[in-house]
Amino acid sequence: DMYENIRNNRRLCEGFPQINCAGVTIVRPIIYGNIATPLPPKKSAETDHTHKWTVSVKGVNGEDISYFIKKVVFKLHETYQNPLRTVESPPFEISETGWGEFELTMKLHFIPESGEKPVTLYHNLRLHPYEDDGSILTSNKGKPVSSFQYDELVFTDPT
Numbered sequence: 001d002m003y004e005n006i007r008n009n010r011r012l013c014e015g016f017p018q019i020n021c022a023g024v025t026i027v028r029p030i031i032y033g034n035i036a037t038p039l040p041p042k043k044s045a046e047t048d049h050t051h052k053w054t055v056s057v058k059g060v061n062g063e064d065i066s067y068f069i070k071k072v073v074f075k076l077h078e079t080y081q082n083p084l085r086t087v088e089s090p091p092f093e094i095s096e097t098g099w100g101e102f103e104l105t106m107k108l109h110f111i112p113e114s115g116e117k118p119v120t121l122y123h124n125l126r127l128h129p130y131e132d133d134g135s136i137l138t139s140n141k142g143k144p145v146s147s148f149q150y151d152e153l154v155f156t157d158p159t
């Protein structure tokens, strides 16, 4: 796997001092964010929750990220029960219901070999479709809304 390659590269480098052991940089693209769907009026009358939403961290094109991400700790608003939700295997996602939008974090813990410190991603939960001018589109006729960001995790192999 990727870390085997890095270890081999380092061994090869160390075996031949004349080879420049410049740090090898690995870039891992990820997609993170949420989808949200309005709850049927009957259900939301029970709990005043208006939407069901799922927040997630994924690889690009469904690529597996569990070979370098050991677990993801989602931190929800403190009004949620057990706001710290740990997911130890893919899919790295949490589904909940709610009534509003708030900032949440996703802390990525990497497979130990990489030695990389965890990375915290910030995401503003989005439940409503917005007009171009940022105003909230009132009726969305129950269609889901999604808000995802693309980012790249960069691992540099120390020499």
Ligand SMILES: O=C(Nc1ccc(C(=O)N2CC(c3nccs3)C2)s1)[C@@H]1CCCN1
Residues within 6 Å of the ligand: 049, 077, 079, 080, 081, 097, 098, 099, 100, 101, 102
């Ligand atoms: O909305 C916002 N903050 C929110 C925090 C938590 C929200 C939520 O949806 N829920 C709490 C959860 C529970 N209800 C009962 C038991 S747990 C359902 S909303 C801010 C303030 C206005 C603009 N954005």
